[in-house]
Amino acid sequence: MDHHAWTTAADWNKGHANGTALAHGARPGVRIARPAGTVDYKDPHTGRTASWEYATWTSPVHTLKVPATEVVASWNAHAPAGTWIAVELRGTYTDGGRTPWYVMGRWTAGDSDADIRRTSVDDQKDGRSSISTDTFAIDTPASGLRLTSYELRATLHRKPGTTLTPTVWRLGAMGSDIPDRFEVPASKPGLVGRELVVPRYSQEIHKGQYPEYDNGGEAWCSPTSSQMIIEYWGRKPTQQQLSWVNPDYADPQVCHAARHTFDYQYDGCGNWPFNAAYAATYPNLQAVVTRLGSLTDAEQLIHAGIPVITSQSFLKTELDGAGYGTAGHLMTLIGFTKDGDVIANDPASPDDQAVRHVYKRRQFENIWLRTKRKNAEGKVVSGTGGVCYLYFPAKPAPTQHRVLRELGIR
Incomplete structure (x- = not known):
């Protein structure tokens, strides 16, 4: 796995700016300085066509440490x-060939009448690779074809005639070449016995709420997990921001997270980069999508005070104590018992009080890290291969900074 990001003033100055300039401050970034031009965009989800001023920043070419079969960008x-x-x-x-420019996401923080609708883009392919919602993938990894390098381009848009501008603070991607495997090597417990104090929220109490944002319940595992970790770091929507939520609904901040992570093309809240981008809208909070190699990596993060949002799929019989099976689910890893078993806030629980679970280490590690599995019909399908979200302060503590750096995150 290779994770690379552009985050510093020196990083931004190495890229190619076309109408963008360095945004100085505690978190350097890029912003619109003098628009490069104007473009018309027809929003496929509203049908409205509008003109937008735009400017671009294009990264230097990044050569992957290991040629990749998959790449996921985050910002x-x-x-x-x-x-x-x-x-x-x-x-x-x-083989030296190049991909087209693939859209990894069209993103905005809000969804007012002044905004486009946040969206992934379907039907992007060149016969050798393709985009599946938020993931670039080589179509036939067995052919030996890989991606050796990439560049990222951020195009910033605003209404013509205004001085408003988006500011991009972090732009990066995780490239990986994870072997096909139904079983992964077991890690030995190391830094165990710590549990982080993380708010507990159930997705299930929202079942049937806001059909326009995928109807709550089992569809909201990702924003519910995101909200738990956002609040662990002391951030939360204001009462004014939550004023749109039905006052009869408990945990309105979970509804807010679902609305602001919703991908109008995917028609759901599970877009990985959109969840990370939502978390990073809170003051001085960073977020990335990456992969970890084992629970040993997760132990290092927990020991440093950084919880981990993990993505996994499994049959009911493969994770004792869960009581359900899933084709894809997010939960928050918040600690380890003294024996090394996993302590997780699992939002697929009947209520907030039931969210904390202890799962067997070996079972959890395998369902999270494997890339192949059999579903309930016995068909071979894919696993996530250790995908996770990491949310952490813009200025991490020294120990946190060291652990993140050791895992390739800076």
């Missing part, structure tokens, strides 16, 4: 109403 940005960004990826194959 942190401020996008006031009436602004948005598009993130694109272009790569080079092992």
Whole structure:
């Protein structure tokens, strides 16, 4: 796995700016300085066509440490109403060929009448690779074809004639070449016996709420997990921001997270980069999508005070104590027992009080890290291969900074 990001003033100055300039401050980034031009965009989800001023920043070419079969981009940005960004990826194959510019997401923080609708883009392919919602993937990994390098392009948009601008603070991607495997090597417990104090929220108490944002319940595992970790770091929507939520609903901040992570093309709240981008809209909070190699990596993060949002799929019989099976689910890893078993806040619980679970280490590690599994019909399907979200302060504590750096996150 290779995770690389552009985050510092020196990083931004190495890229190619076309109408963008360095945004100085505690979190350096790029912003619109003098628009490069104007473009018309027809929003496929509202049908409205509008003109937007735009400017671009294109990264230097990043050569992957290991040629990749998959790449997932993620970003942190401020996008006031009436602004948005598009993130694109272009790569080079092992045989020297190049991909087209693939759209990895069109993102804005809000969804007012002044905004586009946050969206992934379907039907992107070149016969060798394709985009599945938020993930670039080589179509036939067994062919030996890989992606050896990539560059990212951020296009910043605003309403013509205004001085508003989005600001991009972090732009990066995780490339990986994870072997096909039904079983992963077991890790030995190491830094165990710590549990972080993380708020507990159930997705299930929201079943049937807001059909326009995928109807709550089992569809809201990702924003519910995100909200738990956002609040662990002391951030939370204001009462004014929550004023749109039905006052009869408990935990209105979970509804807010679902609305602001919703991908109008995917028609759900499970877009990985959109969840990370939502978390990073809170003051001085960073967020990335990456992969970890084992529970040993997760132990290091927990020991440093950083919880981990994990993505996994499993049969009911494969995770004792869960009581359900799933084709894809997010939960928050918040600690380890003295024996090394996993302590997780699992939002697929009947109520907030029931969210804390202890899962057997070996079972949890395997369902999270494997890339192949059999579903309930016995068909071979894919696993996530250790995908996770990491949310952490813009200025991490020294121990947190060291652990993140050791895991390739800076």
